[in-house]
Amino acid sequence: MNRKQSAPSADANEEISALIETLFETEQRLEELTGGEVDTVAGRDGRTFMLRRAQEQSRDSEAGKQAAILNVLPAHIALLDAQGTIVSVNEAWRRFANANVLHAPGPGLGLNYLEICDRAQGDYSTEAQQVAAGIRSVLGRGQKSFSIEYPCHSPTEQRWFLLTVTPLSDDRANGAVVMHLNITERKRSEEKQRASELEFRSMAESMPQMVWMTRPDGWTTYVNQRWVDYSGLSFEESLGHGWGEVFHPDDQQLAAESWQRAVAVGTDHITECRIRRADGTYRWMLIRGVAVRDQAGLITKWMGTCTDIDDLKRAGAALRESEEMLRGVMESSHDCIKILDREGRLLWMNEGGQKIMEIDDFAVVDRQPWTSFWPPDEQAAAMAALERGRNNHVGKFTGSCPTAKGSPRWWEVVITPMLNDTGFPEKLLSVSRDITERKQAEVETQRLHRQLVDASRQAGMAEVATSVLHNVGNVLNSVNVSCSLILGKVRQSRISSVAKTAELLNEHAGDLTEFLTNDQTGKKIPEYLGKLAVRLAEEQKAVLDEVQLLTGNIEHIKDIINVQQSHARNIGGVRETLPIEGLVEEALRMNDGVLRRHRIKVTREFAEVPMVSMEKHKVLQILVNLIRNAKHALTDGGGQDKQLILRIGRNNGNVVVSVSDNGIGIPAENMTRIFGHGFTTKKDGHGFGLHSGALAAQEMGGSLAAESDGPGTGATFTLSLPLDGHGNN
Amino acid sequence: MKPKDLFKFRLYVAGDTPNSARALTNLTALCRERLPDQYKIEIINVLKEPKRALADGILMTPTLVKLVPSPVRTIVGTLSNTSIVLQTLGLETVAV
Numbered sequence: 001m002n003r004k005q006s007a008p009s010a011d012a013n014e015e016i017s018a019l020i021e022t023l024f025e026t027e028q029r030l031e032e033l034t035g036g037e038v039d040t041v042a043g044r045d046g047r048t049f050m051l052r053r054a055q056e057q058s059r060d061s062e063a064g065k066q067a068a069i070l071n072v073l074p075a076h077i078a079l080l081d082a083q084g085t086i087v088s089v090n091e092a093w094r095r096f097a098n099a100n101v102l103h104a105p106g107p108g109l110g111l112n113y114l115e116i117c118d119r120a121q122g123d124y125s126t127e128a129q130q131v132a133a134g135i136r137s138v139l140g141r142g143q144k145s146f147s148i149e150y151p152c153h154s155p156t157e158q159r160w161f162l163l164t165v166t167p168l169s170d171d172r173a174n175g176a177v178v179m180h181l182n183i184t185e186r187k188r189s190e191e192k193q194r195a196s197e198l199e200f201r202s203m204a205e206s207m208p209q210m211v212w213m214t215r216p217d218g219w220t221t222y223v224n225q226r227w228v229d230y231s232g233l234s235f236e237e238s239l240g241h242g243w244g245e246v247f248h249p250d251d252q253q254l255a256a257e258s259w260q261r262a263v264a265v266g267t268d269h270i271t272e273c274r275i276r277r278a279d280g281t282y283r284w285m286l287i288r289g290v291a292v293r294d295q296a297g298l299i300t301k302w303m304g305t306c307t308d309i310d311d312l313k314r315a316g317a318a319l320r321e322s323e324e325m326l327r328g329v330m331e332s333s334h335d336c337i338k339i340l341d342r343e344g345r346l347l348w349m350n351e352g353g354q355k356i357m358e359i360d361d362f363a364v365v366d367r368q369p370w371t372s373f374w375p376p377d378e379q380a381a382a383m384a385a386l387e388r389g390r391n392n393h394v395g396k397f398t399g400s401c402p403t404a405k406g407s408p409r410w411w412e413v414v415i416t417p418m419l420n421d422t423g424f425p426e427k428l429l430s431v432s433r434d435i436t437e438r439k440q441a442e443v444e445t446q447r448l449h450r451q452l453v454d455a456s457r458q459a460g461m462a463e464v465a466t467s468v469l470h471n472v473g474n475v476l477n478s479v480n481v482s483c484s485l486i487l488g489k490v491r492q493s494r495i496s497s498v499a500k501t502a503e504l505l506n507e508h509a510g511d512l513t514e515f516l517t518n519d520q521t522g523k524k525i526p527e528y529l530g531k532l533a534v535r536l537a538e539e540q541k542a543v544l545d546e547v548q549l550l551t552g553n554i555e556h557i558k559d560i561i562n563v564q565q566s567h568a569r570n571i572g573g574v575r576e577t578l579p580i581e582g583l584v585e586e587a588l589r590m591n592d593g594v595l596r597r598h599r600i601k602v603t604r605e606f607a608e609v610p611m612v613s614m615e616k617h618k619v620l621q622i623l624v625n626l627i628r629n630a631k632h633a634l635t636d637g638g639g640q641d642k643q644l645i646l647r648i649g650r651n652n653g654n655v656v657v658s659v660s661d662n663g664i665g666i667p668a669e670n671m672t673r674i675f676g677h678g679f680t681t682k683k684d685g686h687g688f689g690l691h692s693g694a695l696a697a698q699e700m701g702g703s704l705a706a707e708s709d710g711p712g713t714g715a716t717f718t719l720s721l722p723l724d725g726h727g728n729n
Numbered sequence: 730m731k732p733k734d735l736f737k738f739r740l741y742v743a744g745d746t747p748n749s750a751r752a753l754t755n756l757t758a759l760c761r762e763r764l765p766d767q768y769k770i771e772i773i774n775v776l777k778e779p780k781r782a783l784a785d786g787i788l789m790t791p792t793l794v795k796l797v798p799s800p801v802r803t804i805v806g807t808l809s810n811t812s813i814v815l816q817t818l819g820l821e822t823v824a825v
Contacts, residue, residue: 034789034805034806035806036748037748037752037791037805037806037807037809038748038789038790038791038805038806039742039743039746039747039748039749039790039791040743040746040775040776040789040790041788041789042775042779042782042783042787042788042789045783046779046780046782046783047779048743048775048776048779048782048790050743050746050776054743054746054747054748057746057747058744058745058746058747061747
């Protein structure tokens, strides 16, 4: 092609016209030949000539497409030339021109965008200058592209824009495309996201639980400080799956399976497991995880907590255990266990108790006053026990009360306060134990005891009677002796001599003087009468002496009988306050003859003691028994020096009478048996004396004890009687 | 899959000018219908590679060259007349 710089000449013009005509015809003919189906043809040198129609169509469609594309974009786009002059804008730019301070008013075609930015004033001038610098940099090839986010708030709303500047072509500095994109929505949601993130963080940090967050696949992305503090793992160590190691080895598999299942299915996750604390101890945790989903229902993350339930768990276990135990106790209990309110109304009763009480339907007794179940004469005791419970003490009593069906029963009742949290006895626990059998046994024992006592008393009476008879018998011996003596004396009396003398005197009544003075016989009569008188006087004295002894013996018999009588009178168990010394003396007197006959030396060591309240006959019986036993021990021992020592003294609020002998003593093996029924060492003994003595002493609240160092060392029996008159019986 | 001959085509176009674009559309449609999974199309833009067209002796676009299977056949145009195209490419017999 000829490239002349000068204007074409007239000839040339003519030739150009001809050539254009040829070009046109050529193209026309080509179109015809190719049926309009060809866009280009190649020249000889391979150059491509695009046919006009293709060119036009191509140009039109390209421009249209580009314009259409540009105009549908929501971004505001302007094309700047190399100097920054706006040469083209899209629809959005046009529409929005006035809304943005960085836009020129109106479409701004032909205005220099750089100058607009340079001139910007007010709130956003800083951003405008940054934009100008950015555009200059891109236009000057200093930067491949430039972008900036800037706020552009109108009085009614907050708006944000993203500005990007891109060079028009890669290789030549021939302008740039400026695009503004409204990113207010994105900004808002980002703000929202940030705010909610912040909110979540502060919430998570303030929670008492440990809080964690994971990706949808279970990869931990967040834990709160509480977790860090508890586990001792750092924040970074806790991320990912780092926290798996702090699970208790026994729980690891279960917890992992549960978690994997939840993640796979997307259901809420809940599990209990032990997690190691920084100090190495494991505590039970309740782990909850909830899937957070987006609007489409896809899981975006998991959020969860770990709650320390160790104390609860332990308390729960302890509680369960104690409840189970309690239930077991209740079920297996043969006691009637009740809970009463403060007013004593029945709130609850164990099943075993209902069975014992023969209650078919608890509703019948529900809320009824507990004391009302007791018979009138037991109610005072029940009330008192209840009152003690109310006052935070333990109330106890024993009483008889029939069951709901009227079966007679004895109960041992204990009422205990049930304290509430503040230590106030809000309710009362009443436990009634059926002691009917025990009570019956007690009654039976008492009956047997009484029988025994009666028997022993009778035996004691027999003993006393024996002793009386023995004593009386002893005295009767003396009485007999006295009687024979008197009889002998009276038989040998010189009364007959008096009668003979009187007969002689009667024969010589006429010559009495002669007879008395001259007769050999008569002369001796006065002298004889004098001697007779002396003899008779002697005789009288001897008889009188004997009679006196007899009288004394008879008095003794009377005494013995009196003792027996007073014993008989007091058989009703009447207590008298008496000096013990008197009784000891009386017991000695009753055995006086025996002791004297066996030449037993009696020693009295009596201390001053107060008078004692006692049942006289029982004490006497005991003392008589002890003295007689001592006598047996002394006589069986066969020793010459027979000592019986009676002592009276005090010992710990008791008056003590001891009877000691130096007789045969008691072998150790017998010491435990001597008070037993039927035990005796005497050939004709019945083994009842000491036994009934011990029982009698007990009945008076006292005791009877024996001491001996063994055979041949003698023995001491000690009767103790309480000074206050009644012991613990 | 039954082994069949692979068809290799070369289409010379001038950018996305109307006839070239139509030719590509028609060829693709025809291949999909008649030669599923047994064709390969190489597109040569003569505006970008004028030397290549010259070397291949291509004077006009759009031009379709069937390289394989032989014989090599050339069709110029938009390939709108399917029967002529099939006949030219020797595909009529394949179809029958």
